[in-house]
Amino acid sequence: MFNDTRVKLQIWDTAGQERFHTLSTSYFRGAQGFVLVYDITNLKSFQSITIWMNDIYEKAGDEVDVILLGNKCDKESERVVPKQKGEKLAWEYGMPFFETSAKENVNIEHAFSVLTKEILEKKSCVLHDLDIVSLKETKKRACCAF
Numbered sequence: 001m002f003n004d005t006r007v008k009l010q011i012w013d014t015a016g017q018e019r020f021h022t023l024s025t026s027y028f029r030g031a032q033g034f035v036l037v038y039d040i041t042n043l044k045s046f047q048s049i050t051i052w053m054n055d056i057y058e059k060a061g062d063e064v065d066v067i068l069l070g071n072k073c074d075k076e077s078e079r080v081v082p083k084q085k086g087e088k089l090a091w092e093y094g095m096p097f098f099e100t101s102a103k104e105n106v107n108i109e110h111a112f113s114v115l116t117k118e119i120l121e122k123k124s125c126v127l128h129d130l131d132i133v134s135l136k137e138t139k140k141r142a143c144c145a146f
């Protein structure tokens, strides 16, 4: 629930396709938000984030909302990606960042709430803009009719 509005999320998991970098463009088309997840115990997964960001910008546009998650934060002893590196990367792209643990349910709900809120805020902005456009158009038509 956001401001008394019930929101239904439709979440698509890439189900391993990302390993071959063969994600169908239908994953990007029409998506309003992206959750980019790396594994804090796997450097390669962190390094791939930049490639995915470029893909998202290219295929979904730079207006789309993205959040970055460093998952498996319960495995502190196996960590190879410092938290600051995740924070810095997220800062460079201007996106929210959280370390999460899907296993221990750390920050998962919060992360999705933040993404949902960003999407909703953007949507209400667009609707507001559309209102302004249609108002202007109505006025113009009225003017021409005289």
Ligand SMILES: Nc1nc2c(ncn2[C@@H]2O[C@H](COP(=O)(O)OP(=O)(O)OP(=O)(O)O)[C@@H](O)[C@H]2O)c(=O)[nH]1
Pocket (backbone or CB within 6 Å): 014, 015, 016, 017, 071, 072, 073, 074, 075, 100, 101, 102, 103, 104
């Ligand atoms: N310790 C720990 N293990 C996790 C966490 N999240 C996922 N795992 C484990 O990591 C492995 C991979 O998890 P998946 O959810 O299949 O990861 P994925 O990247 O979505 O895998 P694909 O769907 O094949 O792309 C599984 O063994 C999970 O149990 C976490 O937060 N902590």
